[in-house]
Amino acid sequence: QNDLRLREVWMRHAEHGEWALRGVNLDLAAGTRLALVGPSGAGKSTLAHLLGRLYPYQGSVTMGGVDLDRVCADDVRARIAIVEQTPYLFDASLRDNLRIAAPDADDAALARVLAVAQLEGFLHNLPHGLDTWVGANGVTLSGGEMRRLAIARALLVDAPLLVLDEPSEGLDALTAAALYKALADETRGRSVLLITHRLGGIATLVDEVAVMEHGRIVARHDLHAAVVAP
Ligand code: ADP
Ligand code: ADP
Numbered sequence: 001q002n003d004l005r006l007r008e009v010w011m012r013h014a015e016h017g018e019w020a021l022r023g024v025n026l027d028l029a030a031g032t033r034l035a036l037v038g039p040s041g042a043g044k045s046t047l048a049h050l051l052g053r054l055y056p057y058q059g060s061v062t063m064g065g066v067d068l069d070r071v072c073a074d075d076v077r078a079r080i081a082i083v084e085q086t087p088y089l090f091d092a093s094l095r096d097n098l099r100i101a102a103p104d105a106d107d108a109a110l111a112r113v114l115a116v117a118q119l120e121g122f123l124h125n126l127p128h129g130l131d132t133w134v135g136a137n138g139v140t141l142s143g144g145e146m147r148r149l150a151i152a153r154a155l156l157v158d159a160p161l162l163v164l165d166e167p168s169e170g171l172d173a174l175t176a177a178a179l180y181k182a183l184a185d186e187t188r189g190r191s192v193l194l195i196t197h198r199l200g201g202i203a204t205l206v207d208e209v210a211v212m213e214h215g216r217i218v219a220r221h222d223l224h225a226a227v228v229a230p
Contacts, residue, residue, distance in 0.1 A: 003030050005026070007060045008023050008058075036194065037211055045195065048084065068080075086143075091133075092134065097153065147170075161190065208221065
C-alpha cells in the first residue's frame with residue numbers, strides 16, 4: 001500500500017552541473033526502517049529533499065504505486081514527513097510552529113511529541129511554555145533543538161513514511177540513544193528512512209542499512225541478520 005519505490009532516479013542541482021543522484025534504485029516496503037549511510041557528498045540529503053519537496057528529477061518515484069510527480073504537494077506531505085537538516089521555523093509561538101502540521105492537535109498532543117523528540121526539559125525551561133515565541137525577538141534555538149522541534153512537528157502528521165536527515169547531529173550519545181528509542185516506539189508500523197553518518201545506536205531504530213556512494217545505492221544489509229550470523 002505505502003511501498004516506496006525509486007527507479008533509476010537521476011538529479012543534478014544545476015543544469016550543466018554534476019549529477020548528485022546517478023541512477024538511484026531503492027525499495028522501501030511499507031513498515032521498513034532503513035538507515036542510509038555514506039560519505040559526505042554521496043547524495044543522501046539530495047535524496048531526502050527530493051522525497052520531501054520534490055526537486056525535478058529523472059526516473060520514477062512511486063508510493064503505493066502512485067507516481068509522486070503526479071500528486072499535489074499536500075498529498076506528498078501527508079504521505080512523507082521529512083525532517084531536514086536545517087528545518088524551517090516560523091517567527092511564531094512554539095505552539096504555532098508545531099500546529100502548522102496538525103491544526104487540531106491539543107497541547108497534550110504537542111507535549112507528547114516534544115517528549116518523543118527529547119524536548120521535554122526544553123519545554124519546561126521555556127518562560128511561557130508552548131506560548132514562548134520562537135525566532136526573531138524570542139527564544140533562540142540551537143541547531144539540534146530546531147531539528148528536534150521539526151521532528152516533533154513531523155510526528156504530528158502521522159505520515160506512513162518518516163524521513164530524518166541527521167537527527168542525532170549535535171546530540172550527545174545518550175540523548176541520541178533516547179531519541180532513537182522513543183522514535184522506534186512512536187513510529188511502529190511506519191516506514192523510516194534515517195540519513196546519518198553516525199552509526200552508533202542506529203539498530204534501535206532501523207533494521208537495515210543501505211550505503212550510498214557517488215549518487216548511487218551500492219549495498220544494503222540486514223542489521224539483525226548481520227548481528228545474529230556467526
Ligand atoms: P550528502 O547528503 O550525502 O552529504 P548531498 O546530497 O548534500 O550529499 O550532495 C550531493 C552532491 O550534490 C554534492 O556533490 C553536493 O556538492 C551537491 N549539492 C548538494 N546540494 C547542492 C545545491 N543546493 N546546489 C548545488 N549542488 C549541491
Ligand atoms: P531562511 O531559510 O530564509 O534563511 P532563516 O533560516 O533565517 O530563514 O529562518 C527562518 C525562520 O526560522 C525565522 O523566521 C525564525 O523564526 C526561525 N529561526 C531561524 N533560526 C532560528 C533559531 N536559531 N532559533 C529559533 N528560530 C529560528
